[in-house]
Amino acid sequence: MTGPLTILDETYRVAWGDLVYIRDNIGEVLVTCLVGPLLYLLAFGFGLGGSMEQGSSQYIAFIIPGIIALTTLSATFSTVSMKILLQRLFYMSFDELKLCPIHISSMVLGKTLAGTVRALISCTAIMAIGHLVSPDVTFDPWVFVVVLVAGFTFSCFGMLAGMLCNHTQRLNLFNSIAIIPMTFLCGTLFDVSALPDGASWVVYALPLTHVSGIMRGLMLDTGVPFDSVLILLAYTAAFFAACYWLIRTNRC
Numbered sequence: 284m285t286g287p288l289t290i291l292d293e294t295y296r297v298a299w300g301d302l303v304y305i306r307d308n309i310g311e312v313l314v315t316c317l318v319g320p321l322l323y324l325l326a327f328g329f330g331l332g333g334s335m336e337q338g339s340s341q342y343i344a345f346i347i348p349g350i351i352a353l354t355t356l357s358a359t360f361s362t363v364s365m366k367i368l369l370q371r372l373f374y375m376s377f378d379e380l381k382l383c384p385i386h387i388s389s390m391v392l393g394k395t396l397a398g399t400v401r402a403l404i405s406c407t408a409i410m411a412i413g414h415l416v417s418p419d420v421t422f423d424p425w426v427f428v429v430v431l432v433a434g435f436t437f438s439c440f441g442m443l444a445g446m447l448c449n450h451t452q453r454l455n456l457f458n459s460i461a462i463i464p465m466t467f468l469c470g471t472l473f474d475v476s477a478l479p480d481g482a483s484w485v486v487y488a489l490p491l492t493h494v495s496g497i498m499r500g501l502m503l504d505t506g507v508p509f510d511s512v513l514i515l516l517a518y519t520a521a522f523f524a525a526c527y528w529l530i531r532t533n534r535c
Contacts (some may be wrong), residue, residue: 289305289389290386290388293389294392294393294396296385297380297389297390297393297394302396305397305398305400309404312404316354316357316488317405317409320350320357320409321409321412323471323472324350324412324413327342328346330417335488340417340419343417344503347409347420347502348420348469349495349498350468350471350500351409351413353495354402355402355437355494356437356491356494358398358401358402358404359402359427359437359440360440361458361462362397363438363441363445364441364448364454366445367442367445367446369450371445371446372450381533387531388527390530391439391527391530398435398438398441399431399435402433402437403430407430410426422469423501424497426501426502432515433453436518439523439525443522443525443529444461445533446530447535468486469486469489469491470486470491471495475492476488490518492511492517493512493514496508497512500517
């Protein structure tokens with residue numbers, strides 16, 4: 284019978300190679316994960332925010348939680364999805380993993396653990412920078428819990444994309460129609476309520492919108508939207524279940 288300790292042990296064994304890579308290349312990992320968020324902070328926080336009549340301080344405080352939420356996506360999806368795609372189509376190591384006598388949950392958790400760790404490291408660095416830039420942004424310990432949950436959610440999303448796509452062009456298409464719109468529309472850089480009604484409902488259905496809302500509620504002390512918590516957890520369960528099902532039915 285498979286117990287929790289067995290699942291944890293198998294998860295660590297699956298993720299061990301990726302975790303060693305992060306440890307040995309922590310500088311490269313930080314640079315690749317932080318360049319995009321820092322550019323958003325400079326371009327929108329100081330560039331666009333500096334042109335506002337009331338100055339940039341309020342806008343910078345507004346977008347820092349959004350940029351941290353965005354980092355949970357940017358630090359996980361592309362890395363996990365491309366790694367799964369390469370392991371499936373070119374190295375065949377994913378097929379070898381499926382032949383190992385380990386639980387499917389361990390496979391999903393192990394393949395997404397490195398992405399979650401990348402998100403935690405990157406978001407912690409952004410939080411430190413954000414606190415220096417805008418002292419108005421507070422840090423609640425629950426922020427780290429949200430980063431872990433969101434990082435795992437988007438890592439599962441990346442794993443799902445990597446298993447569904449059969450070539451890099453399709454993965455690029457997936458990135459264009461799913462990731463890029465979420466990057467700019469999900470409340471990371473502006474209030475979603477500013478969108479037209481129809482568009483705001485569509486954006487409200489996307490997971491990054493709720494990560495941004497939870498982050499902003501915690502870091503600006505405006506209150507955490509309970510519905511966003513439930514929707515984020517529903518996405519987490521859905522992405523995990525989809526990955527589990529694809530492996531179990533050998534559809535990847």
